[in-house]
Amino acid sequence: MSRFNQPLGGNDMPRFGGPATMMRLPAQADATGLDVAFVGIPMDHGTSNRSGTRLGPRQIRDESRMLRPYNMATGAAPFEHLQVADIGDVPINTFDLKKTVDIITAFYDGVLDKGAIPLTLGGDHTLTWPILRAMKKKHGPVALIHVDAHADINDTMFGEKVAHGCPFRRAWEDGCLINDKVFQIGLRGTGYGPDDFDWGRERGWTVVQAEDCWHKSLKPLMAEVREKIGDAPVYLSYDIDSLDPAFAPGTGTVEPGGLTIWQGLEIVRGCAGLNLIGGDLVEVSPPYDPSGNTALIGANLLYEMLCVLPGVPQRRS
Template sequence: MFVARWSLSRAASVSGSVSGSFCRIPVRTCSGKRFNVPLSAEFVARVSGIPTMARLPHQDTADGLDAAFIGVPIDTGTSNRPGARFGPRQIRTESALLRAYNSGTRAAPYESLRVADIGDVNVNVYDLKDTCKRIRESYRKILATGCIPLTMGGDHTIAYPILQAVAERHVPVGLIHVDAHADTSDVVLGEKIGHGTPFRRCVEEGLLDCKRVVQIGLRGTGYSPDSFEWSRAQGFRVVQAEECWFKSLAPLMAEVRAQMGSGPVYLSFDIDALDPGFAPGTGTPEIAGLTPIQGVEIIRGCRGLSMVGCDLVEVSPPYDTTGNTALTGANLLFEMLCILPNIKYY
């Protein structure tokens, strides 16, 4: 246990502030260890400074962190509208609106965990297989420090190499997959790796505990009468969007928590799970999707689970003319931070 106190002081480099500005820095009174605290718009204008996720400090590695935001800027695996490679950058820009506390849940993540933005994976935009290798190696290093990664995509291909790295430490992993699409295709245009195939590859490699996999929000037209037959055959729980219409998803998430139990869980959230009326800036939109409220209910419903990583993928800024899709993504990522283990709630 620790007691946090607020001190008003000139911001040191750990706070990521502009020299000469002021910010509140919480301190562990029992150890003197400072937490990273986002710049506050009370003291530094949102339009100032270098954009990092939630205006957190940037550092090069995950060393010393409990959780880290990291970008994976690729759309090489995209099958329709490109642009997701610019997703992490735009999410960071829109995240300047975020503040330090969750008013809905009273979570205080920056009084609980040491968090920073550790930049982007150095991807190869010409070679998807090489990019997957780079992602896997980067996440091995992140996870080796004990840090929980919170990922900004990028297209959904990235979930495959991330889960390869996660499963090396936490095999097998439970999965909460929020999406319009099952992403369990085998081969698309002759290729086995792309944003429509990651979870088929994960099952083939034994990365997932199939009895602890739930897919929420699936919908749209398909290539067969039952596009989700393969998922059900593996033991996944499939919750189609039609089952979510006009409902709170809190009761569903109570069932999901029971299904996940005490084992490790990864959350993968494709922004196209939301109806394109709310989140048009994505590559493969499908009508009649989830609402942002339901998206928040799903994430908050993960509180208490043994979360080992999360991602928010498929934000495509070229189709996001107002920035609202990226802003929604930034808020969902903040909600993910707020449900990690050991978060303090007032």
């Protein structure tokens, strides 16, 4: 791989300087020639509670300056095997959510047509539905690993079909998902009734509530996920509120009793070997993240997604 592909190192430029791109990678206008494209979607007009995720991509990029190219835990060296750049933000319509979802789908059609795998910096969770529409056009229905405190399968919110609590209901209606290969991990909190989680179960989805994850490693769960998904194309959607607010308070809809950061890492690292065709990290809300730690965790999880993409060996003995 060319030197162009490398993040700017901390010995070449102080961590507090250099370009404001993901991992201080080269910026590029589109996905031409890339294996992987980091993309921001600065939106929060699908949010139902605390706004602020429109600022998420910028803050994740800023905190990502601390990341280095080699994964000390897994031995993955993604920049030795993949051409990666930051292609900036989707030009959303900040006044019209319905137009925005169509803008997102069209943008990702372009990324996928270039042959690149998109890794997305969110933005509220509404954005996953239009991405999955683009994925279906490219790959057909896909498997899904959805890590979240919430199922996001509402039919409507305030009478609207498009919102951050609805993306996976809309994706299911659009035929984007392989039902027996959908996994929702970390769901918890209060609800309006059993259907809040059981709607997915009734369609063949595997729903793993947070309480079933407490005090244990999730490596066995991810082994089961890999076996059930097999070689199907799979999309990973990671809502930062899946983590307990002790780890990630900077989000709009916090729920106590969530996953630990090491469980989050086990989930993403457990995707190694799958046919991962894209991923997103959503719902980082900088106004509620004064230390920057939530955005820093988000940046690290996106890097871990990069490390498990097809073509990146896991070298740890």
